[in-house]
Amino acid sequence: ETGVTQTPRHLVMGMTNKKSLKCEQHLGHNAMYWYKQSAKKPLELMFVYSLEERVENNSVPSRFSPECPNSSHLFLHLHTLQPEDSALYLCASSQGYDRGSYGYTFGSGTRLTVV
Amino acid sequence: RKEVEQDPGPFNVPEGATVAFNCTYSNSASQSFFWYRQDCRKEPKLLMSVYSSGNEDGRFTAQLNRASQYISLLIRDSKLSDSATYLCVVPFSGGYNKLIFGAGTRLAVHP
Numbered sequence: 001e002t003g004v005t006q007t008p009r010h011l012v013m014g015m016t017n018k019k020s021l022k023c024e025q026h027l028g029h030n031a032m033y034w035y036k037q038s039a040k041k042p043l044e045l046m047f048v049y050s051l052e053e054r055v056e057n058n059s060v061p062s063r064f065s066p067e068c069p070n071s072s073h074l075f076l077h078l079h080t081l082q083p084e085d086s087a088l089y090l091c092a093s094s095q096g097y098d099r100g101s102y103g104y105t106f107g108s109g110t111r112l113t114v115v
Numbered sequence: 116r117k118e119v120e121q122d123p124g125p126f127n128v129p130e131g132a133t134v135a136f137n138c139t140y141s142n143s144a145s146q147s148f149f150w151y152r153q154d155c156r157k158e159p160k161l162l163m164s165v166y167s168s169g170n171e172d173g174r175f176t177a178q179l180n181r182a183s184q185y186i187s188l189l190i191r192d193s194k195l196s197d198s199a200t201y202l203c204v205v206p207f208s209g210g211y212n213k214l215i216f217g218a219g220t221r222l223a224v225h226p
Binding site for chain 1: 119146147149158160166202204206212213216217218
């Protein structure tokens with residue numbers, strides 16, 4: 001266990017469904033991230049939260065909606081997704097966000113398939 | 116130049132071989148760098164951090180060349196368990212902890 005837990009591990013959803021991905025970190029970190037990893041592509045940053053405030057939205061379509069109720073929990077709400085949204089969604093946390101010297105700890109990811 | 120660029124490989128090497136990967140980056144202001152390892156269908160895991168000219172951890176050595184803006188990862192005495200994709204990671208410009216991941220270099224170690 002890395003200290004970052006994601007659920008569910010696998011998710012299959014239809015294009016009209018609404019679902020949520022959950023991430024919880026037990027490391028006392030102050031920053032949390034959502035990344036998308038599609039087949040044969042680099043990790044793409046989606047959202048960043050620092051101390052529960054969204055500080056980055058990397059031009060992500062509105063069908064993805066993040067929520068960070070506290071510094072330990074992060075959600076990604078999904079609705080009306082497209083098949084090209086099928087990917088591995090990774091949550092990560094880091095000690096801080098104010099300078100670029102903290103590595104990330106990743107959760108195991110949610111493998112999403114949109115049918 | 117791309118923000119982070121890696122040779123995708125694959126590098127196919129026998130057990131016991133020494134293998135090196137290079138990574139180039141475009142942000143000359145970056146201060147810290149990372150190598151992550153990602154096994155097939157798993158999450159990336161931090162392998163090494165590189166804050167100055169280099170870092171060594173057992174069979175793994177990371178080196179940084181700021182003048183040429185590249186980082187390297189050297190693996191000595193390769194093991195079968197080293198087979199994975201190695202991701203070069205660089206902070207995004209702006210001073211915040213936003214990390215840019217390279218596409219990765221795949222290593223396959225065979226008996």
